Amino acid sequence: MESNFNFLVSVVIPCYNDYKYIHEAINSINNQTHKNVEIIIVDDGSDTITQNVLKEIKQENITIVYQENSGPSAARNTGIKNAKGDYILTLDADDYFDADFISKALNVLSIYNKVGLVSCWIKVFTEKGIIEKFKPEGGDLKILILGNGASAGSVLFRKQCWADAKGYDENMRKGYEDWEFNISVVKAGWEIVILEEYLFNYRKKIQSRNSQADKLHKYELWKYIYTKHKDLWNTYHELMIDNLFSQMEVLELSSHNLRKTTDYKLGKIILMPLRFIKNLLF
Numbered sequence: 001m002e003s004n005f006n007f008l009v010s011v012v013i014p015c016y017n018d019y020k021y022i023h024e025a026i027n028s029i030n031n032q033t034h035k036n037v038e039i040i041i042v043d044d045g046s047d048t049i050t051q052n053v054l055k056e057i058k059q060e061n062i063t064i065v066y067q068e069n070s071g072p073s074a075a076r077n078t079g080i081k082n083a084k085g086d087y088i089l090t091l092d093a094d095d096y097f098d099a100d101f102i103s104k105a106l107n108v109l110s111i112y113n114k115v116g117l118v119s120c121w122i123k124v125f126t127e128k129g130i131i132e133k134f135k136p137e138g139g140d141l142k143i144l145i146l147g148n149g150a151s152a153g154s155v156l157f158r159k160q161c162w163a164d165a166k167g168y169d170e171n172m173r174k175g176y177e178d179w180e181f182n183i184s185v186v187k188a189g190w191e192i193v194i195l196e197e198y199l200f201n202y203r204k205k206i207q208s209r210n211s212q213a214d215k216l217h218k219y220e221l222w223k224y225i226y227t228k229h230k231d232l233w234n235t236y237h238e239l240m241i242d243n244l245f246s247q248m249e250v251l252e253l254s255s256h257n258l259r260k261t262t263d264y265k266l267g268k269i270i271l272m273p274l275r276f277i278k279n280l281l282f
Contacts, residue, residue, distance in 0.1 A: 006036065007034075007036060007085070007086070007087050007106055007110075008084060008085035008087070009037045009085050009087045009088070009089055009106070009156070010038050010040060010079075010080070010084060010085035010087065010088050010089070011029050011037055011039045011088075011090075011091060012040050012042065012076055012080055012088060012091070013025055013026075013039065013040070013042070013079070013090075013092070014042050014072050014075035014076055014079065014090075014092065014093065015041055015042065015044065015046060015050065015054065015093040016043075016044040016045065016050075016072075016075075016093070017046045017047050018046075018050065018092075018093035018094050019046075019049055019050040019052075019053040019054075020094075021093055021094040022041070022050075022053065022054070022057075022093045024096050025091055025093050025094070025095060026041075026057070026059075027096075028091075028096035028097050028098075028099075029091070029097070030061075031099050032097070032099055032100070032101070032102045032103070033099055033100050033102070034102040034103040034106060037089075037102070038061050038062075038063065038083070038084060038085065039059075039061055039062045040062075040063050040064075040065060040082055041054060041057075041062065041064045041065070042064075042066075042075040042076070042078050042079045043064060043065070043066045043067070044074070045069025045070070065078060065082060070173075071170060071172075071177075072092075072173075072177060073167075073168035073171075073172055073173070073177045074170045076090055076167075076168050077167045077170065080162055080167070083159065086158065087106065087109065087156060087157070087159065088156070088158075088159050089102060089105075089154075089156045090154050090155060091154045092153060092154055094205070095152075095154055095200070095201055095202050095203050096201050097199060097201070098198075098201070101120060101195075101199040101200065102156060104195055104197070105120075105156040105195065106156070108193050108195070109156070109158065112191070114190065115190070115192070115193050116157055116158050116160075116161030116185055116190025116191065116192070117139070117151075117157035117158075117182070117185055117190060117191075117192045117193075118155065118156050118157070118192075118194075119150055119151035119152075119193075119200075120136075120194060120195035120196075120197055120198070120199040120200050121134065121136070121194070121195070121196060121197055121198045121199070121200070122134040122135075122136070122200045122201075122202050123200070123202065124202050124204050125201055125202070125203060126203070126204050126205075131204065133198060134152070134202075135196075136148075136149050136150050136151055136152075136194050137194075138194055139182060139185075139186055139191060139192020139193070139194070140186075141186050141187070141232065141235075141236070142236065144179070144182055144183050144186060145183070145229075147179070148176065148178060148179035148182060150182040150192045150194070151178060151192075152178070152200065152202050153177075154200055155178075157185070158190075161185055161190050164185070164188035164190065165181060165184035165185045165188050166184065167181075168181050169181070169228075172221070172224065174220070174221060175217060176221045179225065180224075180228065180229075183225070183229055183232075187229070187232075
């Protein structure tokens with residue numbers, strides 16, 4: 001078997017106004033124990049200060065691609081299209097990996113041909129340090145259909161896996177594109193493995209896109225994902241309905257003002273026919 005140290009890993013880093021953190025992300029890749037890497041930074045229409053910082057980066061293994069602001073999915077797809085390696089590592093510009101993630105993830109991919117994507121346990125941090133730790137549950141469809149139980153978006157996968165999943169969905173500019181991608185990966189016949197080690201460091205910012213997705217667009221994004229993958233309804237309809245009811249119960253127990261939000265109203269609209277269906281079926 002070919003040594004995984006011979007594999008070229010293409011690291012794709014979408015960057016949007018993250019001039020404060022981009023060097024930390026780059027350093028975490030250059031400090032990996034696996035050294036055969038190229039780094040592709042995709043500037044997604046950043047502000048002038050970020051572009052100036054990027055222009056100062058002069059490293060032989062780094063390519064910088066500039067595009068108009070098109071969202072993280074488009075930025076990742078652009079980077080992957082420019083990648084020379086058969087293995088892709090996605091990394092957001094404000095996060096970073098521990099030094100041995102690539103080596104350990106490649107080891108899994110080199111042993112198990114059916115595994116297409118490798119993630120790991122996650123440390124969530126702020127300027128004050130680590131505030132929580134998260135253990136993704138895995139890549140089974142039964143888990144994925146209820147939420148992104150496989151990753152926080154920064155993962156290592158085969159380039160063929162990305163092609164089979166038809167890339168990242170560029171319509172999903174408000175968040176959860178990594179969740180939809182993981183569903184597509186598993187539906188395409190690939191398996192997802194979670195390394196049971198805390199090797200990924202996720203920066204939690206007040207205005208992060210994921211936190212905004214949870215607060216403002218959660219049910220809109222759920223509806224999009226469920227509609228796109230409506231074939232899963234036949235297999236997991238009861239599980240999906242129960243999960244939606246559980247989420248709405250949480251909302252109903254929260255503040256009265258939340259009931260006035262557009263997202264809450266959309267959730268109620270989505271669930272109206274499901275309440276009727278559940279009464280009939282269950």
